[in-house]
Amino acid sequence: MITIFCNGESRRLDRVMSVEELMVSLGLNPETVVAELDGRILSRPEYAVTPLADGATLELIRFVGGG
Amino acid sequence: MSAFFLPVAGGCCPAKKCYHPARRWGSIRDLESRSSKEGLVIFVNDQSLPHEPGMRVADLVARMKPGADVVIINGFPAPPTAVLADGDHCWLIRRGEVPSATEMDHLLHARHTPGVHAVLRQATVGIMGLGGLGSPLAVALARMGAGRLLLADYDMVEPSNLNRQHYFIDQIGLPKTVALAATLARVNPYVAVECIEARLTEGDIPRYFAQVDVLAECFDDPAMKAAALRSALRDLPGAGYVGSSGVAGYGDNNAILTQRLRPRVYIVGDGESEAQPGQGLMAPRVGIAAHHQANQVVRLLLGVDEER
Numbered sequence: 034m035i036t037i038f039c040n041g042e043s044r045r046l047d048r049v050m051s052v053e054e055l056m057v058s059l060g061l062n063p064e065t066v067v068a069e070l071d072g073r074i075l076s077r078p079e080y081a082v083t084p085l086a087d088g089a090t091l092e093l094i095r096f097v098g099g100g
Numbered sequence: 101m102s103a104f105f106l107p108v109a110g111g112c113c114p115a116k117k118c119y120h121p122a123r124r125w126g127s128i129r130d131l132e133s134r135s136s137k138e139g140l141v142i143f144v145n146d147q148s149l150p151h152e153p154g155m156r157v158a159d160l161v162a163r164m165k166p167g168a169d170v171v172i173i174n175g176f177p178a179p180p181t182a183v184l185a186d187g188d189h190c191w192l193i194r195r196g197e198v199p200s201a202t203e204m205d206h207l208l209h210a211r212h213t214p215g216v217h218a219v220l221r222q223a224t225v226g227i228m229g230l231g232g233l234g235s236p237l238a239v240a241l242a243r244m245g246a247g248r249l250l251l252a253d254y255d256m257v258e259p260s261n262l263n264r265q266h267y268f269i270d271q272i273g274l275p276k277t278v279a280l281a282a283t284l285a286r287v288n289p290y291v292a293v294e295c296i297e298a299r300l301t302e303g304d305i306p307r308y309f310a311q312v313d314v315l316a317e318c319f320d321d322p323a324m325k326a327a328a329l330r331s332a333l334r335d336l337p338g339a340g341y342v343g344s345s346g347v348a349g350y351g352d353n354n355a356i357l358t359q360r361l362r363p364r365v366y367i368v369g370d371g372e373s374e375a376q377p378g379q380g381l382m383a384p385r386v387g388i389a390a391h392h393q394a395n396q397v398v399r400l401l402l403g404v405d406e407e408r
Contacts, residue, residue: 064326069333074330074333074334076330077302094326094329094367095345096322096323096345097345097348097372098320098321098374098376099346099348099374099375099381100231100319100325100386
């Protein structure tokens with residue numbers, strides 16, 4: 034079991050997953066999300082290849098369309 | 101009715117420099133008169149002139165610029181019967197005439213206070229997307245006398261834009277950059293406007309906007325909103341940033357917020373109201389968000405960046 038801190042709340046993951054897999058599991062379209070992992074802003078290609086380690090702190094900023 | 105809506109006690113309006121017979125002109129005159137006590141002077145279209153006590157606005161117009169329709173004293177309109185005072189700054193303008201750059205500069209200086217205008221006129225602001233957010237934002241910044249605006253959009257004006265975007269029937273079919281630049285020139289011809297007629301990508305943004313003081317993200321597409329924030333956070337650390345998310349429909353006015361993500365980085369909107377069937381983008385609410393963005397740009401330019 035892995036515990037991460039996502040947007041200030043602790044969240045348990047039953048396996049190692051990438052940032053992108055977490056986004057999808059939360060019902061988010063990764064294209065519309067900015068991710069900061071342990072204080073670093075990830076580039077878009079990193080989402081799929083960056084695993085969430087135990088204790089990681091993740092901030093997700095989701096955008097909705099319209100302007 | 102709450103006290104919030106009651107008239108301000110003790111004056112015709114809360115502005116210190118309001119022109120009203122009971123109040124007379126305010127602080128600019130007071131400052132200038134101190135420096136010009138030796139010989140009485142007034143300033144007419146930025147040239148000093150000996151002041152004759154008792155001179156009225158109508159006398160000044162007849163002498164300096166017959167036919168001037170609009171007389172601005174210390175930033176505010178004055179009637180022909182108003183009596184001029186030592187140190188007054190007067191601008192005489194004929195209807196239909198375009199004020200000179202110096203005149204516009206002084207008018208904005210008087211309106212916005214010296215501290216605000218001096219900063220704004222030196223500022224460069226990038227605006228990405230010229231739709232319902234970007235077009236009113238650009239107009240607001242032109243009215244503020246922002247020095248330089250970089251306007252980016254790849255689209256042309258379509259009839260469906262006119263329900264909320266700052267374009268006109270006779271601009272349908274023009275590139276939005278060209279149409280908006282023309283409108284801004286009618287608002288304030290002394291704002292330097294540069295158009296980027298391109299579909300921006302994440303990689304372009306740092307290159308196009310390397311020189312901006314503040315970057316405003318006004319895209320429609322949520323993927324580009326995310327891409328722009330990512331790009332700014334990663335590659336434009338010196339720039340202020342004002343993004344947007346959740347501006348559709350006619351939901352609660354007060355659900356539109358300006359939230360600080362980190363120092364000098366803000367997102368405007370309710371975060372949820374997505375443009376979709378049954379929840380369209382409409383002038384009033386998109387306009388609220390656009391002006392949240394505009395005011396936040398101004399605040400960042402003026403160095404205000406408080407944690408709430």
